[in-house]
Amino acid sequence: MIAEKMKPYLKNNSAIRMMFEEGRRLAAEYGPENVYDFSLGNPNVPAPAKLKDAIKEILDEEDPVVVHGYMSNAGFEQVRKAIADELNGRFGTHFAEHNLIMTVGAGSALNVCLKTLVNPGEEVIVFAPYFLEYGAYVRNYDGVLVEVAPDVGSFRPNLADFEAKLSEKTKAVIINNPHNPTGVVYPEETIRALAAILERKQQEYGHAIYLLSDEPYRELAFDGAKVPFVTKYYANTMVVYSYSKSLSLPGERIGYVVIPDEVEDSADTIAAATIANRISGCVNAPSLIQLAVARCVDAKVDLAYYDRNRKALYEGLTSLGFTCVKPEGAFYLWLKSPVPNEQDFVAAAKKYNILMVPGTSFACPGYVRLAYCVSYEKITRSLPQFAKLAEEYFGARG
Numbered sequence: 001m002i003a004e005k006m007k008p009y010l011k012n013n014s015a016i017r018m019m020f021e022e023g024r025r026l027a028a029e030y031g032p033e034n035v036y037d038f039s040l041g042n043p044n045v046p047a048p049a050k051l052k053d054a055i056k057e058i059l060d061e062e063d064p065v066v067v068h069g070y071m072s073n074a075g076f077e078q079v080r081k082a083i084a085d086e087l088n089g090r091f092g093t094h095f096a097e098h099n100l101i102m103t104v105g106a107g108s109a110l111n112v113c114l115k116t117l118v119n120p121g122e123e124v125i126v127f128a129p130y131f132l133e134y135g136a137y138v139r140n141y142d143g144v145l146v147e148v149a150p151d152v153g154s155f156r157p158n159l160a161d162f163e164a165k166l167s168e169k170t171k172a173v174i175i176n177n178p179h180n181p182t183g184v185v186y187p188e189e190t191i192r193a194l195a196a197i198l199e200r201k202q203q204e205y206g207h208a209i210y211l212l213s214d215e216p217y218r219e220l221a222f223d224g225a226k227v228p229f230v231t232k233y234y235a236n237t238m239v240v241y242s243y244s245k246s247l248s249l250p251g252e253r254i255g256y257v258v259i260p261d262e263v264e265d266s267a268d269t270i271a272a273a274t275i276a277n278r279i280s281g282c283v284n285a286p287s288l289i290q291l292a293v294a295r296c297v298d299a300k301v302d303l304a305y306y307d308r309n310r311k312a313l314y315e316g317l318t319s320l321g322f323t324c325v326k327p328e329g330a331f332y333l334w335l336k337s338p339v340p341n342e343q344d345f346v347a348a349a350k351k352y353n354i355l356m357v358p359g360t361s362f363a364c365p366g367y368v369r370l371a372y373c374v375s376y377e378k379i380t381r382s383l384p385q386f387a388k389l390a391e392e393y394f395g396a397r398g
Helices: 004-011 015-030 049-061 077-091 105-117 133-140 159-165 188-205 266-282 287-294 303-319 342-350 376-394
Strands: 100-103 123-127 144-148 170-176 210-214 237-242 255-258 323-325 332-336 367-371
Touching: 049 287, 077 100, 077 255, 077 287, 100 105, 100 266, 105 133, 105 170, 105 210, 105 237, 105 255, 105 266, 123 133, 123 159, 133 144, 144 159, 159 188, 170 188, 188 210, 303 323, 303 332, 303 376, 342 367, 342 376
Parallel strands: 123 144, 123 170, 170 210, 210 237
Antiparallel strands: 100 255, 237 255, 323 332, 332 367
């Protein structure tokens, strides 16, 4: 008999993953060129050539016992230093290698943070819509997830509801910037306002409230949008990062968490997080890909590729009558369902082999998410199918 804690997950398996499997089934039936799968944030852009060269050089030049061996649970010192130096150069921070822990992607990094911080019954606040796995991560440590209602006008954090939801039990707050699923970038004024609320509440409650900034899409910002580096605005911040999007390495599961010296009891927090990384079962992040990304800290994501996709999909869908949030970052389009129950809209889209993720998968019904990290050709081929879908809801146009 499986554990009671796992039974809800069987009933509520990830809709995104289920949609992905549906896409594979449809592709086998109709041909991949006739299926328009926008369900999964799996980058279509290849990893930079520099990464491939780095892996070859490491395997040719480095001691294989070191390359494939254990290291500090926090990761190779030279890798953490290379990343810290790159962050310091970009953001004017002053991190050293001891401030970074290499992790098995951003999901593992968030689990490390939560395991380090959260006692049973303590609360972790998230802003709807949000990546639904946050709830699973919090429950892993018997924490309580508290949702802030969405601001459906801007899809920036609803700060009034946020302040109302903070309590003496609040231990941490998770933000995601640039944002999945909406594509919104939280600007500096939003981060400053959020930090000011947290400062007041820390004083009121007499204990630290930690801000966990989940930033796997940091490098994907368009039209000059700036992604604030949150440690500069609030001392009790931990930054979670993944190379899944910036270097197109989702399957390699490599990321890190930054714990600044300014965090309360930073030495103990860093030590506890390093232990949490080990006892979670990961032990350490994969060795070869650690060494490779250290040689690619200055590699750039192909922003122009995603930008072309962004414009083609946004302009194509809005011209058909759909209402969408114009993406400022990440590679997702957040579309308002033309009917209240977006599950019906998702089902209707499947008739045209279009796969989208319902907003209920992000705790925000009435919307759907489309991941445009696909080929440009898939987007252009999909638009006539979207036109048929639009006609079903809006009637013939023109």
